[in-house]
Amino acid sequence: MSATTSSTTQTRMPRHLLSMADLDAGAIRTVLDTAAQMHDVQKREVKKIPTLRGRTIINLFFEDSTRTRSSFEIAGKWMSADTINITGKGSATSKGESLRDTVRTIDAMGVDAFVIRHGASGACHQVAGWVDAHVINAGDGTHEHPTQALLDAYTMERRLGSLEGRHVAIVGDLAHSRVVRSNLISLQRLGAHVTLVAPPTLMPSGIGAWAERDGFALSHDLDGVLQGREGKAVDALMMLRVQKERMSGGYFSTAREYTVGYGLTRPRLADLVERNPEIVICHPGPMNRGLEISADAADAAQSLVLDQVSAGVAVRMSVLYHLLAGEDTPTVGTTTEGSAA
Amino acid sequence: MCPDAPVPTRSSSETDPATDDGRTVLGAADISRALRRIAHEILEANKGSDGLVLLGIPSRGVPLARRLAAIITEFEGSEIPVGSLDITMYRDDLRRQPTRAPMPTQIPDSGVDGRTVVLVDDVLYSGRTVRAALDALADHGRPAAVRLAVLVDRGHRELPIRADHVGKNLPTAQTEKVRVRLADFDEADSVTITGGAR
Numbered sequence: 001m002s003a004t005t006s007s008t009t010q011t012r013m014p015r016h017l018l019s020m021a022d023l024d025a026g027a028i029r030t031v032l033d034t035a036a037q038m039h040d041v042q043k044r045e046v047k048k049i050p051t052l053r054g055r056t057i058i059n060l061f062f063e064d065s066t067r068t069r070s071s072f073e074i075a076g077k078w079m080s081a082d083t084i085n086i087t088g089k090g091s092a093t094s095k096g097e098s099l100r101d102t103v104r105t106i107d108a109m110g111v112d113a114f115v116i117r118h119g120a121s122g123a124c125h126q127v128a129g130w131v132d133a134h135v136i137n138a139g140d141g142t143h144e145h146p147t148q149a150l151l152d153a154y155t156m157e158r159r160l161g162s163l164e165g166r167h168v169a170i171v172g173d174l175a176h177s178r179v180v181r182s183n184l185i186s187l188q189r190l191g192a193h194v195t196l197v198a199p200p201t202l203m204p205s206g207i208g209a210w211a212e213r214d215g216f217a218l219s220h221d222l223d224g225v226l227q228g229r230e231g232k233a234v235d236a237l238m239m240l241r242v243q244k245e246r247m248s249g250g251y252f253s254t255a256r257e258y259t260v261g262y263g264l265t266r267p268r269l270a271d272l273v274e275r276n277p278e279i280v281i282c283h284p285g286p287m288n289r290g291l292e293i294s295a296d297a298a299d300a301a302q303s304l305v306l307d308q309v310s311a312g313v314a315v316r317m318s319v320l321y322h323l324l325a326g327e328d329t330p331t332v333g334t335t336t337e338g339s340a341a
Numbered sequence: 342m343c344p345d346a347p348v349p350t351r352s353s354s355e356t357d358p359a360t361d362d363g364r365t366v367l368g369a370a371d372i373s374r375a376l377r378r379i380a381h382e383i384l385e386a387n388k389g390s391d392g393l394v395l396l397g398i399p400s401r402g403v404p405l406a407r408r409l410a411a412i413i414t415e416f417e418g419s420e421i422p423v424g425s426l427d428i429t430m431y432r433d434d435l436r437r438q439p440t441r442a443p444m445p446t447q448i449p450d451s452g453v454d455g456r457t458v459v460l461v462d463d464v465l466y467s468g469r470t471v472r473a474a475l476d477a478l479a480d481h482g483r484p485a486a487v488r489l490a491v492l493v494d495r496g497h498r499e500l501p502i503r504a505d506h507v508g509k510n511l512p513t514a515q516t517e518k519v520r521v522r523l524a525d526f527d528e529a530d531s532v533t534i535t536g537g538a539r
Binding site for chain 2: 012013030033034037038040044045046048049050051079321322325326327
């Protein structure tokens with residue numbers, strides 16, 4: 001055993017998890033290591049630990065979600081926190097209350113954390129400035145989705161071992177994906193090489209300068225990347241959902257065209273597995289089978305899709321633990337004075 | 342890390358490694374003899390090794406549990422299940438310090454239901470770690486009996502808890518620090534006392 005088994009390694013955790021950038025490499029490592037221990041709770045007969053007893057977590061979801069919301073709720077409940085779900089539709093927001101008034105109203109009740117999904121990029125950052133509670137970003141617009149990136153990294157590590165020096169290709173609708181930005185940050189901090197693949201119309205504007213600054217690769221040629229023609233062979237392939245609501249936006253002419261160019265089709269899968277049987281395939285879900293990923297690929301032995309869902313609870317338990325269980329550190333800069341007024 | 346606080350640290354291993362070596366109270370040979378005696382006591386109390394499960398409390402309790410299991414196997418010839426039980430998520434002082442990453446919990450395949458579980462830790466101090474361990478254990482099943490074996494009992498209990506098997510009773514002042522070093526983590530086996538009034 002090495003010194004790293006010492007229980008005294010402590011990384012200072014941020015007060016909020018708004019962006020993957022809030023966690024440095026050490027904090028990411030701590031969260032993923034803790035998630036591995038939390039995963040064991042999932043296999044127990046009694047899935048309950050007392051760690052967050054007496055804490056109240058509000059899941060505030062202004063956009064639809066199955067896995068993120070339920071896994072945050074399960075994670076909180078397994079750790080004995082009281083979790084309450086509020087959706088945009090059923091809340092006073094539908095009567096015209098502003099986001100600020102909604103969160104400050106709930107905050108005034110004395111809750112400990114908000115888990116927020118919102119359609120507007122930056123909404124969680126704003127909320128963090130309005131409330132005393134901790135804020136966890138569960139997806140804001142096309143900006144970030146840090147816990148998804150953490151569970152992706154966790155799932156890939158379980159299969160591949162360390163991601164240091166590994167090559168991860170992220171393929172699909174980069175322009176509208178909040179998963180991409182978070183994943184880029186976490187994967188790079190864990191030492192992986194990242195290549196982003198998308199048709200030119202689905203690349204966010206200004207991505208060239210971003211790639212240059214942060215040192216990741218861009219490509220429009222999926223087959224070239226998969227065959228290792230542009231750099232080293234791919235160890236992990238992350239397929240992003242093509243958001244059907246974009247179909248009418250003129251980003252590509254037909255679904256068929258997208259699939260031919262950028263879908264993980266059966267022939268591509270066969271070729272890929274023949275090159276590297278150890279490759280892993282991820283998809284943050286929900287999947288459009290037959291569009292960005294074929295049914296064969298989704299259910300292949302190389303597919304980690306269900307492992308990702310399973311890891312989602314463990315990773316979120318870890319995040320809740322590190323943000324909420326420790327000492328109440330004085331807030332720096334985010335607390336608004338007289339917020340109870 | 343606040344080794345001075347009377348509230349429990351997980352084990353004495355959390356004392357500051359930068360301090361001087363202090364007074365050695367147990368050497369490697371003493372620790373070995375103490376463990377062999379504890380192994381005998383466990384077998385005597387249990388009337389053999391049937392139904393025994395040893396669970397070490399991370400970090401230093403785990404290698405101690407493994408050593409005890411090896412000694413018992415040497416005496417009795419039969420393998421006994423050994424594992425680890427992390428208590429991080431059950432601590433009563435979580436809010437008093439920054440969070441720490443939990444250590445692995447490994448319950449042997451035999452489980453703990455109906456077994457005699459011997460919890461093993463390096464130092465018994467406030468008793469809060471053991472309380473947390475009892476809570477953690479209850480979430481894994483219902484042992485027939487739970488016993489406690491520690492290498493050092495340094496007193497200053499804050500809860501009504503006592504050890505069944507003790508390597509050495511060590512009267513200490515609360516200002517002193519007891520440090521257990523084990524070859525599994527450190528350069529050699531030893532128990533030292535540092536600090537306190539001189």
